Amino acid sequence: MRWTLKPIPEQNNVKRLSAELKVDALVSQLLLQRGIANYNEAKDFFRPELNDLHDPFLMKGMLEAVNRIEDAIAKQENILVYGDYDVDGTTSVALLASFLLTSYDKVATYIPDRYAEGYGVSLQGIDFADDNGFTLIIALDCGIKAIEKVAYAKEKGIDFIICDHHRPGKELPEAVAVLDPKREDCTYPYKELCGCGVGFKLIQALNSNSGGSIEEILPFLDLVATAIAADIVPITGENRVLAFCGLQVINTAPRTGIRAIVQQLKKKVLTITDVVFIVAPRINAAGRMVHGQHAVNLLMESDVEKAMQFASEIEKYNADRRDLDKEITAAALTQIQENKEEEKFTSVVFDEDWHKGVIGIVASRLTETYYRPTLVFTKSGDKLAASARSVKGFDVYEALQGCSDYLEQFGGHKYAAGLTLLESQYQNFKDQFEKVVSQTIDPKLLTPEIHIDAQIELHQITPKLFRIIKQFAPFGPGNMTPVFMAQGVQDTGYGKGVGEDEKHLKLTLVQNGSKPIGAIGFNLGEKLSLIKSKQQFDIVFSIEENEWNGQVNLQLKIKDIR
Missing domain, CATH: 2.40.50.460 (OB fold (Dihydrolipoamide Acetyltransferase, E2P))
Structure with a gap:
């Protein structure tokens, strides 16, 4: 590993903060390195409170979203809560749907099938809404680039509200409201919310608009803390408040579904790390192995016996996921060694029988072993699909743009991406990816820091x-x-x-x-x-x-x- 010492703050600042907080110099140094420079900032850091949360109506589109939902309830419309199949998506759907169902019963949930529909808003999902008389879809943790899909829904008389946290493209979908703090025209003070965090801001706005107190929605924060942990968003600012308060809910009064997962463990108090490695993979396993709706059912279930049954099913999916992950990782490592590819700048492997639900995890494992930008391919219908993972400091999304001539489609961000291509283009792509990475990566990034x-x-x-x-x-x-x-x-x-x-x-x-x-x-x-x-x-x-x-x-x- 490369050892890098963080810059030491100026001694005058260290002494001043030590005197102000009555702590020793080492603690002051750690705080200053985290951007905490005075008593009030330290108080907010050590004692996060719900009152520290921003006004949800500061988010662009929030008023329109709240008005449309209240209008739908007044007119007795059917509302479909739609979300992605990963932890952030399924917790978001459980959060909003269970909140709405406390006072309105014409609400249903929809999670797209990872294999049949793929990521994000699908035509199949919109057709389901149309066939079943839904006139409002609220999409969570997806939808920011669903321009054609939202237009298709509009033709069928279905309105959309989008709650997303991914980076938008040049054009936004023509939805009733698009809630995304990463919109360039959104002045919301905190930009790093996860999808479930944006969903929480929506229920905060709905709750306050009907005269409710912030304490009334505290019980929903177990879901938000789980999503923050799983989505690996920064635990700073508003996310720190949500994670801190959400962990307290998980440890004192979690919803029945989360309690059903947690009570199989021997730990008395769960940390965010426990949520990352214990709770989140189990919720994720449903979408990877069977269907994400199983996770939503567990998270929304209030009957203890049913929740225990759902949790034991999900435990089995997770055990199956672990076995597959182990088996495929071993096969992928063998493939790298047999092809003598350890000296390359990239790791690219393929087997048509590998399970699509775990190739992302396998890509992460290979990156840990060889510390190279990594792609794991499998067969998906008549094409090949891959998950990409990168090393710290290298933008794999940008590298894929340099290989776009060989790709059918791709998407993602700096450190993780997904793509599809025709099998006939696999070797051409593999050669081009190695060429792009070898020409653009700083070799020191191939040693963990x-x-x-x-x-x-x-x-x-x-x-x-x-x-x-x-x-x-x-x-x-x-x-x-x-x-x-x-x-x-x-x-x-x-x-x-x-x-x-x-x-x-x-x-x-x-x-x-x-x-x-x-x-x-x-x-x-x-x-x-x-x-x-x-x-x-x-x-x-x-x-x-x-x-x-x-x-x-x-x-x-x-x-x-x-």
Whole structure:
């Protein structure tokens, strides 16, 4: 890994903030690096409150959206809540539909089939609305580029409201309202909401327009926090408030469906990381393996027995997804090795039998292994479909534009994209993609980079420091868990490889006579020789709690050793 120390803030600012907050210099440095420079900003950071949320009517199109929904309710119209099949989409649909159903019963949900309809608003979905007498479709986490589809719906007398967070094209669909903070003409103060976040702003507006208090919609924040975690949006500003309050709901009074997922776990208190790795994949598994509507059914279910039944079905989908993911990743790694492609700038693999629902996960796994822009292809109808993943700092969407002559269609963003092409163009595309990447990527981007907040001494690691760091949560993009570096540490002599094939390292570390502290280094077993014979070495790590035999101690989670 490349070790990069973040810039150290000016000492005068560190001293001033330390005095203002009555904290030590290290804590002030961590806060300043996160853009927190005074008491009020620190208060908002450490104590997020619902009252910190922006007025939803600041979002362009919000008034029109609220008026159209209220009009539909007054005229007893049928409303179809439509969303994407991933976590952000299914939580969005569950959020808006369950909110509307608290006071109005002519509401149904629709999730497109990942395989039959593909991503976003589909003609099939609009035909379903037409056949069943729906005159208003509210699309969540999709729709910002559905210009022809919205026009098609209009011909059939169906209005659209779009709630999206993806970057719009040059033209917007002719919907009644288009809610998207990334619209160039939208002056909403926070731009990084996920799709479910935009959906929450809509229910906030509907609720306040009917005289409701913000506390009344607090129970919906378990869905919003789940979407924020899964969609990996920055946990800053308004997202931090939504995630912080949403985690409190998840840990104290989650909806029946989320409780059904969570109560299979042994953890008493879930963090945002638990939501990313435990709750979100299970919700996602429905859309990957069967149909996203199964996830919506679980998230909207209030009967405990039914919710438990749905959760156990989804648990099975998730287990199947994991098995497929493991199997396909192993086959893809073998393909890369057999074709001797480790030295290339890209990893591009294909098998017509690979399951389309997991190729995105496999692409992520391959990127972790070889740290190259990666594409995983499979057969989809009479074409090939692929998921693309990139490395930090390289725009894979732009690279695909340089290969567009060989593509049928593609879409996505800087680090993840999807595409389709004719099988006859596969080799031409593969060659062109390697050429484009090799000519445009900075070679240093092919080595993972680790950003370090501060260099510290082991004696500075205390329960008090850890208690303060815990209050920096929820962690995520824009507010990552603090990462530290310590130089010249030594193992006390008992360091060893642990786990299957001894691929992890377990150590006890000291530095300049400090008290020993335990440490674990996952996937660092090959570095055992660096820590033997009490020789000195440098580490990059975060601090965590380790519970063993009823004892809770601080330990270092080592990210790299040199």
